[in-house]
Amino acid sequence: MTVQHKPFAITLDVGSSHLNKTGSWRSMRPVYVDRLPPCNKTCPSGEDIQGWLSLAEEENYEAAWRLLTRDNPFPAIMGRVCYHPCEGACNRGQLDLPVGINSVERFIGEQGLIHNWQFEAGEDTGKKVMIIGAGPAGLSAAYHLRRFGHAVTVFEAAEKPGGMLRYGIPKYRLPREKLNAEIYRIEDMGVEVKLNHKIEDIEATKKSGGFDAVLICVGAQKSNMIEFEGDAGIPILDALKVLRDTELEQPNQLIGRVVVYGGGNSAMDVARTAIRLGAQDVKVISREDPDNMTAHKFEIQETIEEGAEVVNLRTIKSVNGHEITLEIMKISEQHHSGHLRVVGTGNYETIEADVLVLAIGQNVDPALFSKTPDIELDSHVIKVDAIMQTTQEGVFAAGDAAPSQRSVTSALGHGKKAARAINAWLDGKVYQPAPQNEIASFDKMEPWYYSDAPRTVQPHLDAVRRRNGFAEVVGDLDIEHAKYEARRCMSCGNCFECDNCYGICPDNAIRKLGQGKGYEFKYDYCKGCGMCDAECPCGAINMIPEDI
Amino acid sequence: MLQQISGSIAVAEAVALCRPEVVPCYPITPQTHIVEHISTLVKSGQLKNCTYENVESEFASMSLCIGASAAGSRTYTATASQGLLFMMEAVYNASGLSLPIVMTLGNRAIGAPINIWNDHSDAMSVRDAGWIQLFVESNQQALDVHIQAFKLAEALSLPVMVNMDGFILTHAITRVDMPTQEQVDQFLPPFVPRQKLDTEAPLSIGAMVGPDAFTEVRYLAHHKQKEALSIIEQQAEEFQGIFGRDSGGLIKSYYAEDAEIVFVAMGSVIGTMQELVEELREEGHSVGILSIRSFRPFPANAIDKALANTRHAIIFEKSFAVGMGGVLASEIHMATVANDLKISSVIGGLGGRTITKKSLRKIIESAMQDELDTEVFLDLEGTTVVRELRRQQEEQNSGPVAENILRDMGVVSASKTH
Amino acid sequence: MSNQDSNTDIPCEQQTVKFYQTGTFTVGNRLLDEGCRTVQATAERANSLDSGHRACQGCGQALGARYALDAAMRATDNKIIAANATGCLEVFTTPYPETAWSIPWVHSLFGNVAAVASGIAASLKAKGDTTTRVIAQGGDGGTTDIGFGCLSGMFDRNDDVLYICYDNGGYMNTGVQRSSATPPAARTATTMPVGDNPGSSFTTGKFLPAIAMAHEIPYVATASVHDLHDLERKVEKAMTFRGARYIQINVPCPLGWGSQPALTIKLSRMGVECGLVPLFEAENGKLTDSTKIRYRIPVEDYLKLQRRFAHVLKPQNTHQLDAIRQIAEDNIKRYNLV
Incomplete structure (x- = not known):
């Protein structure tokens, strides 16, 4: 059978339709886009959460760890202590429950420790940077600066590195072997940490050490204190000091009936520490109602589970002997129109206490800057510009000492940002953060495609056991659960190669380039129907008008 | 065998x-x-x-x-x-x-x-x-x-x-x-x-x-x-x-080339015609038959050639185009339009009516007398037709033609009148 | 949670159900065993119906046809001959001088595709070719109306043909007229909702899958273009049977339904999720399985995206809406959809 013998026009050879370029019908053109997932956008450390979750989905944990630690050198630590605002922003929360990002981060951090994965310093630049404070911001900055290849020395006043990680967060939330291991890893990059080394004169140290730039990460170490009416026949302690003394195994002062004043996470930490140290009765007095306490819900819940009583809408009026007088507060009906939210009722009650701990916030100690008049403070924190530079050229500030959210995670983000700013500054440039993509909001997605998958719950230590010691309360995910949890990620705004576009194009106008390479549109044939956009589960396609 | x-x-x-x-x-x-x-x-x-x-x-x-x-x-x-x-x-x-x-x-x-x-x-x-x-x-x-x-x-x-x-x-x-x-x-x-629809060499048939x-x-x-x-x-x-048999082909001539009057027809009626023509030729008449064996394609040239010496062609057909007449007759007319050929169209054998040698002989005899009309319906029952035509003229609602005719012929009971 | 590692030695249907982000709801999944991914997810798919065809933007039928035929191609090691009824699918794929088919394909008439396919099957049988398989395909008009006699004959003789009806509920190629598969209340060019008329009448129409089941042919299934895994599984399953098989695929038609081209898959999904398009399987006349509704939605959510039902959602026509709701309810009960 030869071609010329086929009946004319009625019988056709295959492949001939390729000559008909239906792309000319199109008025809208689909394009692949990368949108910013809300988790990434919200992460104070600027992690590519979605990126490392994706690698974790594939069980490629080392790559996940490497991607995660590109932004945050402390996955095992942050997997425990981060308050994970990412989860609050997670689009999956609108479907069932947010992805347990924090628990997966912790799992990846553990993998890093188990396999002893290490960081590598960048090629030596010959520049030297001094960092004051080996807390989360300082260590984060040290890490990033080392990766840029700069020599880094961290001066730490305390006897051990870690700052608030060590002296502000109890062991039951952050076991010290994890903390130490992740700090050692930074030191192993060649970061010099000088302990018990309080900087009295920044300028002098800089000059004598031959440092090119300075980063101040001294934190907010000074607790706010209140003078109460009355004779105060019981010890009134500050929360930071209590936690620090506990860490340093100083004699226990939390004996008998312990009252903690404050509604934040530090108050909960103190209350839970008191229970573990054998306090007879622990009460937390909070000015706010339960919904408006600054402590995280899970912290409050765990505190109550462990046996502490949380008393809401009370302020301490006076302390006389063992008797503490509380004013009963109420939520003002006028608070929407700019009045105080919580106001006194004029009614009082009393409670008995053997020790009172104040957990009502901290500030930067201004005494530290008495010899550096060029470094200005503003509202109790160091004044910095957009690139975290203080009012003195070449001196930068990060972490709680600078205006910040005052969380470990934001301190890490600060450290990174400051490191980048210093790196640019050392090169005679001004740091410009990369422009952010459009946010991958839930409405840009097609959630139908995602499998039903309720969130994994991390194992928790029984409350009874928690009262007896400082064993870690929240356990690890096992490998199966970690994988499962990672696979709950919806990859918002970024192609995860589900093949939907490739499969559902009625015109075969999409070419599949192979795993990891994504797809490309064949605009010769794409009619612009928009189905690929509508059915992209994660919203990684956009329709844009053609120039016609 | x-x-x-x-x-x-x-x-x-x-x-x-x-x-x-x-x-x-x-x-x-x-x-x-x-x-x-x-x-x-x-x-x-x-x-x-x-x-x-x-x-x-x-x-x-x-x-x-x-x-x-x-x-x-x-x-x-x-x-x-x-x-x-x-x-x-x-x-x-x-x-x-x-x-x-x-x-x-x-x-x-x-x-x-x-x-x-x-x-x-x-x-x-x-x-x-x-x-x-x-x-x-x-x-x-x-x-x-x-x-x-x-x-x-x-x-x-x-x-x-x-x-x-x-x-x-x-x-x-x-x-x-x-x-x-x-x-x-x-x-x-x-x-x-x-x-061919072949999985090894795909084609699209029927565009x-x-x-x-x-x-x-x-x-x-x-x-x-x-x-x-x-x-x-x-x-x-x-x-x-x-x-070893002459079967098929476009046309078949039985004395057509040297006959003055030729029957042109298709199918089994040729057999009846052959008997008649043999008789007539024995009687000395110049008659023949042209059998059209291929109707499509229509062998116009072959027919034209076969009828070149014919004076009068009688096209016998077992069907006709209502309102126009014999289809074959029209087509033969087209095929022989250059010839000086007289053509008569005879319609017969409709719906199985027997075509008798006697009726065909009448047709050919009237052709010999030059009295054959250009359109003839073989053995048409003239009285039946006339009666029905009259009835239709007289009555608005004269009923179904076929039933009326059968009634006239006594096939259907005459009691069913209107 | 059963979330075990995939094991390539285990056939798909026996693999432990596991969660891979989108599971098996998307076309592909980079974490699934390759053999368990859809045909459409592979770069090597047959593309039985290829680029350059002239279907409207967002045509559900173009999609359904490629889905079904590519699945059949994989199931038979590329031994498929297809016969096509007259209709959109034929017109938009084979206008001289271009064909969009890459498989052996024949188009004869509107009403005879089942018989043409039977003829092909008869030819293969005569030649002793047991590997090449035959698919007949057409729209709902060509299937439920004009082609119904031939289809019923094919069923009756149990000819070895898989008949696929791409059901878009009307004669779309000729300008959206009613077919016997047009859903009640739908506006078409021949069932305009004028005055008290509801569009297509509630007391008319036929459901061919049930009629096919009544023929007790080996396999009957319904599918929808939104659920590719389900669709491909059914086509591949159909190819495991000998004899007459029937699959009806719900394919939205943006032109005939008055819907946005981009919403074709969504509408296909919503039709199923509201209960108006039941997905099920039957063998030898008996219902064997049904695809459960994942998230049930109200029928009006489905109707409101289609202009052909615009009149149903008017306040004075709540009785029509109620009647449609009842159809969904009945389907859910009859086919165990929840």
Whole structure:
């Protein structure tokens, strides 16, 4: 059978339709886009959460760890202590429950420790940077600066590195072997940490050490204190000091009936520490109602589970002997129109206490800057510009000492940002953060495609056991659960190669380039129907008008 | 081998010798005996490698033929009359798709009024369908022409319809010479399709063709039919070489070349005419017969040549175009328009009415007297017609024509009047 | 949670159900065993219906046809011959001089595709070819109306043909007229909702899958273009049977339904999720399985995206809406959809 013998026009050879370029019908053109997932956008450390979750989905944990630690050198630590605002922003929360990002981060951090994965310093630049404070911001900055290849020395006043990680967060939330291991890893990059080394004169140290730039990460170490009416026949302690003394195994002062004043996470930490140290009765007095306490819900819940009583809408009026007088507060009906939210009722009650701990916030100690008049403070924190530079050229500030959210995670983000700013500054440039993509909001997605998958719950230590010691309360995910949890990620705004576009194009106008390479549109044939956009589960396609 | 069998059985046996691979069928009188017999041949294992499909309608029957033929199988079916009309859409489609299907048409009248007997109305209804249409005069020819039909269809990649008169041939038991399988195999090679649905070499068959190429497609179909004119003649010669019989071909002349008056006709009526012409020639009259064996393609040149010496051609047809007249007559007029030929159109044998030698003799005698009209309805019951026409004139609501006529003839009870 | 590692030695249907982000709801999934991914997810798919065809933007039928035929191609090691009824699918794929089919394909008439396919099957049988398989395909008009006689005949003879009906509920090629598969209340060019008329009448129409089941043919299934895994599984399953098989695929038609081209898959999904398009399987006339509704939605959510139902959502026509709701309820009960 030869071609010329086929009946004319009625019988056709295959492949001939390729000559008909239906792309000319199109008025809208689909394009692949990368949108910013809300988790990434919200992460104070600027992690590519979605990126490392994706690698974790594939069980490629080392790559996940490497991607995660590109932004945050402390996955095992942050997997425990981060308050994970990412989860609050997670689009999956609108479907069932947010992805347990924090628990997966912790799992990846553990993998890093188990396999002893290490960081590598960048090629030596010959520049030297001094960092004051080996807390989360300082260590984060040290890490990033080392990766840029700069020599880094961290001066730490305390006897051990870690700052608030060590002296502000109890062991039951952050076991010290994890903390130490992740700090050692930074030191192993060649970061010099000088302990018990309080900087009295920044300028002098800089000059004598031959440092090119300075980063101040001294934190907010000074607790706010209140003078109460009355004779105060019981010890009134500050929360930071209590936690620090506990860490340093100083004699226990939390004996008998312990009252903690404050509604934040530090108050909960103190209350839970008191229970573990054998306090007879622990009460937390909070000015706010339960919904408006600054402590995280899970912290409050765990505190109550462990046996502490949380008393809401009370302020301490006076302390006389063992008797503490509380004013009963109420939520003002006028608070929407700019009045105080919580106001006194004029009614009082009393409670008995053997020790009172104040957990009502901290500030930067201004005494530290008495010899550096060029470094200005503003509202109790160091004044910095957009690139975290203080009012003195070449001196930068990060972490709680600078205006910040005052969380470990934001301190890490600060450290990174400051490191980048210093790196640019050392090169005679001004740091410009990369422009952010459009946010991958839930409405840009097609959630139908995602499998039903309720969130994994991390194992928790029984409350009874928690009262007896400082064993870690929240356990690890096992490998199966970690994988499962990672696979709950919806990859918002970024192609995860589900093949939907490739499969559902009625015109075969999409070419599949192979795993990891994504797809490309064949605009010769794409009619612009928009189905690929509508059915992209994660919203990684956009329709844009053609120039016609 | 000589056999005394009915036309239908002869055709069925001949078709079986052609080794058809797919035979779909649906019963309709008068072709039913053909497909019944093929069914038995397949079931008994005499006809091997053949799928016989008893389908739900003639439309399905021809559609199965289309599918099977497109898939590269030698395919056969048979039908008649209403059945042909019911498959009509597929009939056109088969030729449009250039599929070499062979079909027997047991010629029968078309209703209403329903009528199971022979005439050529069905064949004429598909004269424009693009099929090759062959007519046979006898059962021997029917048998022979079916064998040629497969070869012709496959040579041209066109469907071929063999027309044999219902009852007169299909049901008539006559002596036929049944060829051997070896002879048929020698004449008819295995089917090599021109186009085929093949997973190894995919094609799309049955495209939509718009104004840009439709004229060319139709012209090429016409051209192909014209090519068939010589192939039909060649194959008839080849057939004669192997089987020793003159069967098929475009036309057959019986004394036509030297006759003043010539009957032109198709099908079994030629037999009756032959007897009459033999008698008349013995009586000294210059008469002859021209048998049109290939109606499509229409052998205009051959007819023109055959009638070159004829003074008066009497075109006898078993059907006509209502409102116009004889179809064959018109076409022969076109074919011989350059000749000084007188043409009369005689319509007869409609719905199975017997065509007697006596009636035909009357026709030819009036032609000899130069008294034959240009349009004649053989043996028309003039009084019946006149009575009905009068009734229609007189009454607004005169009732159904056919019933009225039957009542006049006393077939239906006269008590049912209005 | 059963979330075990995939094991390539285990056939798909026996693999432990696991969660891979989108599971098997998207076309592909980079974490699934390759053999368990859809045909459409592979770069090597047959593309039986290829680029350059002239279907409207967002045509559900173009999609359904490629889905079904590519699945059949994989199931038969590329041994498929297809016969096509007249209709959109034929017109938009084979206007001279271009064909968009890459498989052997024949178009004969509007009403005879089942018989043409039977003829092809008869030919293969005569030649003793047991590996090449035949698919007949057409729209709902060509299937439930004009082609119904031939289809019923094919069922009756149990010819070895898989008949696929792409059901978009009307004669879209000729300008959106009513077919016997047009859903009640739908506006078409021949069932305009004028005055008190509801569009297509509530007391008319036929459901061919049930009629196919009544023929007790080996396999009957309904599918929808939104659920590719389900669709491909059914086509591949159909190819494991000999004899007559029928699959009806729900294919939205943006032109005929008055819907946005981009919403074709969504509408296909919503039709199923509201209960108006039941997905099920039957063998030898008996219902064997049904695809459960994942998230049930109200029928009006489905209707409101289609202009053909705009009149149903008017306040004065709540009785029509109620009647449609009842159809969904009945389907859910009859086919165990929840």
